[in-house]
Amino acid sequence: MTKQDVIKTDAVIIGAGPVGLFAVFELGLLDIKAHLIDILDRPGGQCTELYPEKPIYDIPALPVVTGQELTDRLMEQITPFKPEFHFSQMADSLAKTEDGLWRVGTDDDTLLEAPVVIIAAGGGSFTPKKPPIKGIEEFENTSVFYAVRKMEQFRDKNILISGGGDSALDWTLNLQPIAQSVTLVHRRDEFRAAPDSVNKMRTLANDNKITLHIAEPVALNGANGQLESVRLRSKTSGEFDVVCDTMLPFYGLTMKLGPVANFGLNLHENLIPVDTEKFETNTPGIFAIGDINHYPGKLKLILSGFHEAALMAQQAFRYIHPDKKLRFQYTTSSSSLQEKLGVK
Amino acid sequence: MRITVTDQNGTEHKIDALEGWSVMEIIRDHDLNIKAECGGCLSCATCHVYVDKDWLGKLHPPRDDETDMLEAEAFAIEENSRLSCQILFTEELNGLKLTLAPGTEKDA
């Protein structure tokens, strides 16, 4: 990696949930430009992943708003500040550079450098659920994959896909043309996926281009990380083995603290302790806001996260523009703020 | 009123139950090892429990969306699998027995 490949910015925000998004706004008012990283492929965190259609009633001045609507409105509100998003990437390293900046790396080899890093990692990164099959770890990343990054990797493979949602169906359809064989396994003969994908999958099954089993994977066979077959259990025909060299389980996502645990920050029961003046961690220049932080009286509410973002931005400003004086202004009356917002 | 919860390690806990709470909320309130990540909005299946067979008939049957979520995201489903956030505790359920299913543990 050469120096040019490193993206330099003012602030790196880990997590594009509601709190990470609003932080862009508060930072933007203070002329601080932000990049955001999220392992999900879209903004909104818990609001869009867990409850996009559910109403939220305790956002000040919005009597009712759904998780998706709140996210859409935040995205609209921060547009003037042109935040840059790095989606589908896990922030997995944090280190100090020789110039005293913070360098954040992702699992997709993006490198970002900034004077401040804001951890808005919420309940943790959304990661695939792992089926509790004995010994599955032994096969992970050699034969068992929870996500498809590069399709080519699966050319000419004998693939077993398990699950009954959109991911399972989409990858069945996408990989079937290039794989040696595809077997789809689901617990019942009903699928919670786009009707069009279900129809296409049924056609492939009827034409014997894929195999469909109504069963549950219960054991993996193989050695040295190389899968040889998967044992399935079905209600009607008992247990049987399906020969395959690759398995892709798709059982939805769950939140796990993930790599943030290895950033060398203080942790208190998987949360990051901060002060309540600046919402800074024990490491200067590293902030934690939203559901991920901990302090006496903390409430895991969107409202609290918004407040934390505003106070965090004040201190971030001092790091990023040390020679400038912080001026308290209202968006209502400050023409310079209105210019930044593009309304003037 | 009480319910008996067997955790993922096989330890039995007899805990006080409040009418009007969901069984998931009761378990969570006693700090047992249940993730219940979505707080009861049927989008996580991390509140999966096995209901003691003797009690199964006393519960209202699962709605379609509960069954859908179980099938999509829970592991090791059995005939007596339920999502505990969908079971409302009432007086009739005093003494209810259940076991926390694999995959419901909080992060270590």
Ligand SMILES: Cc1cc2nc3c(=O)[nH]c(=O)nc-3n(C[C@H](O)[C@H](O)[C@H](O)COP(=O)(O)OP(=O)(O)OC[C@H]3O[C@@H](n4cnc5c(N)ncnc54)[C@H](O)[C@@H]3O)c2cc1C
């Ligand atoms: C069902 C439900 C209903 C709720 N209702 C309300 C309500 O009515 N009112 C209210 O105020 N709150 C409510 N909440 C809580 C609210 O959703 C949270 O407080 C809020 O989402 C926290 O926002 P956040 O930005 O801190 O974190 P999150 O929304 O959790 O977002 C964090 C993001 O960071 C990402 N991330 C974490 N680590 C990494 C990493 N290393 N690399 C890349 N990405 C990473 C995650 O993938 C995630 O997208 C509800 C929550 C649930 C589950």
Ligand code: FES
């Ligand atoms: S708590 Fe998420 S489905 Fe019950």
